Amino acid sequence: MTIENNVERSVFDEVMVPCYNPMEMIPVKGEGSRVWDQQGNEYIDFAGGIAVSCLGHCHPAMVSALTEQAQKLWHLSNVMTNEPALRLAKKLTEVSFAEKVFFANSGAEANEAALKLARRYAADTFGPEKSEIIAFKQGFHGRTFFTVTVGGQAAYSDGFGPKPGDVTHLPYNDVEALKAHISDRTCAVMMEPLQGEGGIISPTDEFAQTVRELCDKHNALLVFDEVQTGNGRTGHFYAYQGLGVTPDILSTAKSLGGGFPIGAMLTTTKLAAHMKVGTHGSTYGGNPLACAVAQAVVDVVSQPETLQGVAEREALFRQGLAKINDKYHIFSEVRGKGLLLGAVLNEQWQGRARDVLVAAGEQGLMVLVAGVNVVRFTPSLVIDKRDIEQGLEKLDQAIASLVASNA
Numbered sequence: 001m002t003i004e005n006n007v008e009r010s011v012f013d014e015v016m017v018p019c020y021n022p023m024e025m026i027p028v029k030g031e032g033s034r035v036w037d038q039q040g041n042e043y044i045d046f047a048g049g050i051a052v053s054c055l056g057h058c059h060p061a062m063v064s065a066l067t068e069q070a071q072k073l074w075h076l077s078n079v080m081t082n083e084p085a086l087r088l089a090k091k092l093t094e095v096s097f098a099e100k101v102f103f104a105n106s107g108a109e110a111n112e113a114a115l116k117l118a119r120r121y122a123a124d125t126f127g128p129e130k131s132e133i134i135a136f137k138q139g140f141h142g143r144t145f146f147t148v149t150v151g152g153q154a155a156y157s158d159g160f161g162p163k164p165g166d167v168t169h170l171p172y173n174d175v176e177a178l179k180a181h182i183s184d185r186t187c188a189v190m191m192e193p194l195q196g197e198g199g200i201i202s203p204t205d206e207f208a209q210t211v212r213e214l215c216d217k218h219n220a221l222l223v224f225d226e227v228q229t230g231n232g233r234t235g236h237f238y239a240y241q242g243l244g245v246t247p248d249i250l251s252t253a254k255s256l257g258g259g260f261p262i263g264a265m266l267t268t269t270k271l272a273a274h275m276k277v278g279t280h281g282s283t284y285g286g287n288p289l290a291c292a293v294a295q296a297v298v299d300v301v302s303q304p305e306t307l308q309g310v311a312e313r314e315a316l317f318r319q320g321l322a323k324i325n326d327k328y329h330i331f332s333e334v335r336g337k338g339l340l341l342g343a344v345l346n347e348q349w350q351g352r353a354r355d356v357l358v359a360a361g362e363q364g365l366m367v368l369v370a371g372v373n374v375v376r377f378t379p380s381l382v383i384d385k386r387d388i389e390q391g392l393e394k395l396d397q398a399i400a401s402l403v404a405s406n407a
């Protein structure tokens, strides 16, 4: 028996670093919002690879962009530029406030670039004293040491020795706490314009506007981490467009590549000028394959029909989840925006989000959690409406089985 022919879940425990706890089944094929495992079992995908597969699996536009580019040119490094990177950058400046784009390979790297730019700009413009980064509790910005430190969950950032300094965490949506703390020493405020990993928490309008005003007052940069909210997820191309608050720097990844690794930091010409030759870089950043796929994704997602379709699908999810809740009384609320939705477990179901995930898996449905009390849905933005219906039926059955085993 050679390992090439026979890989199963136990091989994970044998040869993989154990920082994940993957499900038992191993998916081998996907199409649209359907996925099949090694045994041929079919799943409906409400997880979308954690808000990544925004056009579902193997969308024809992505497959053709990838295969066409694969015949032409794979990699150059940033010693040269390339056509797909230039086209994608231009497109991103057309669909957002951005005038300048820096490419990376992940969300964490896009945020790392954002934080370094913010620090460099403040140091160049105002001097070394202006280095404080304000971020928010429960926030998530990635797993590099700087980004995990700026993220607001000690469980992820502690136990690795001394952290990058001068990072302050305040409660999200707390206008008074921010007013009381921000000062001329603040270099940047970094936030998600809807907290994803932290439990699907939307900012209040007042909070979003106040953050912008206070940043302006104190010459601090506003950095929006749109790694999860970006690329159509909330029904706007970027979530800031629905908030009416424009950041100075925006990071994007996840859905940007639709399943191919890419990230980007977007900013203005004025700020970008502080990233001079040699100040930052990435070997793979702006890779032609990644940029060709991302351009195909952005072309489809930025169409008004696609964005309009997100709102229609959100309504279907909300109706279906309300119906399930009428039957089983398991959720206290459904929150979030567009296809970044969280069903919050009520008092009786505290801590059991993972039970719902596992029960759903047994019914052939893939969902996510956001913390221990929120079941999270981040499906494809173009998920077939029948798949939504059938997936919700499976969720109904999964919850019915949990209720039955509780009784």
Ligand SMILES: *Cc1c(COP(=O)(O)O)cnc(C)c1O
Residues within 6 Å of the ligand: 105, 106, 107, 108, 109, 111, 140, 141, 142, 143, 192, 196, 197, 225, 226, 227, 228, 229, 253, 254
């Ligand atoms: C997923 C996520 C990241 C990290 O992205 P990676 O590609 O895993 O590095 C950063 N910020 C937010 C808001 C995310 O949801």
